[in-house]
Amino acid sequence: MREDEQIKLDFDRAERLGFSEAVYAESKSVPQLARILEQAAVAGQSILLTRLAQRQYDGLPPDLKRQLDYDPVSRTAFFGLIKAPPARPRVAVLSAGTSDAPVVLEVMRTLAFYGQATTLASDVGVAGLWRLLERIKEIRTFPVVIVVAGMDGALPSVVGGLVPGLVIAVPTSVGYGVAANGTAALQAALASCSPGLVVVNVDNGYGAACAALRVLGAFGTRTSYENQSP
Numbered sequence: 703m704r705e706d707e708q709i710k711l712d713f714d715r716a717e718r719l720g721f722s723e724a725v726y727a728e729s730k731s732v733p734q735l736a737r738i739l740e741q742a743a744v745a746g747q748s749i750l751l752t753r754l755a756q757r758q759y760d761g762l763p764p765d766l767k768r769q770l771d772y773d774p775v776s777r778t779a780f781f782g783l784i785k786a787p788p789a790r791p792r793v794a795v796l797s798a799g800t801s802d803a804p805v806v807l808e809v810m811r812t813l814a815f816y817g818q819a820t821t822l823a824s825d826v827g828v829a830g831l832w833r834l835l836e837r838i839k840e841i842r843t844f845p846v847v848i849v850v851a852g853m854d855g856a857l858p859s860v861v862g863g864l865v866p867g868l869v870i871a872v873p874t875s876v877g878y879g880v881a882a883n884g885t886a887a888l889q890a891a892l893a894s895c896s897p898g899l900v901v902v903n904v905d906n907g908y909g910a911a912c913a914a915l916r917v918l919g920a921f922g923t924r925t926s927y928e929n930q931s932p
Contacts, residue, residue, distance in 0.1 A: 709734065709738055709741065722750075723750075724815075725738055725751050726753055727779075728755070735751070735762060736766055743769075743782075746782075751780075755777060756777075759774075759779065773807060773811060775807050776808040776811050778811040784814070784815050784817065785817040787814060791821045792818060792819070792845055793818060793844060793845075793846045793848060793918075794820070794823060794848070795850065796823045796850065797850050798826065798828070798851035799852070799853075799876070800824070801852065802851065802852060805872055806850050808911075809850065809872065818915065821840075823840075823841060826857070838865070842866065844867050846867055847869050847870070848869075848910050849870065851887060852874035852875060852877045852881065853876060853877040853881055855873050855886060855887025855889075856890065858871035859895065859899070862894065863896050868917050869898070869900065870902065872902055872907055872910045873903075885904070888903070
């Protein structure tokens with residue numbers, strides 16, 4: 703079987719879920735990625751690429767590279783057109799520290815691809831709790847709050863006790879020693895006493911964004927890929 707015969711994109715996902723397929727690029731070869739983009743172009747479909755390394759992007763044919771909106775920090779790329787987001791953001795993204803930026807940007811870029819605007823509150827980790835409290839009144843107005851934090855992973859629990867909306871915790875692999883590449887932050891979030899806290903896997907900004915999209919869809923806030931009547 704040829705390499706390109708193994709590729710079958712899910713172009714019907716938008717009709718089932720309300721948001722289209724994304725492609726996890728990290729384990730794919732450059733020829734596989736090129737074939738995926740070619741299939742998307744023929745079908746007239748937009749594609750979100752996640753975990754796309756700089757070397758993979760650099761290796762793509764020039765005509766395909768020109769069609770990509772690539773961000774090397776989040777390692778995400780947009781292929782094709784995306785819809786402009788609404789004027790009023792529905793998701794707040796909280797970052798414990800600057801080191802969490804790659805995951806934070808993966809969250810925000812994923813939501814942007816699917817037509818959702820975000821508001822960012824950065825450097826609001828528990829080591830400087832006053833910075834969170836300065837913005838807590840604003841944060842409380844959002845139906846979905848995504849909290850990205852490594853180290854001891856305490857921030858999601860704190861936020862979960864202060865806001866009424868859905869709080870989604872994204873533990874990151876940031877931290878020394880026993881932080882164990884995000885294991886400590888993940889376990890802290892899973893063991894949280896904050897009721898209703900939703901937790902995704904370590905560094906999984908894409909998964910957190912998709913959880914937010916599902917919630918917004920359930921509340922009737924349609925994504926850019928929902929063209930069907932309810």
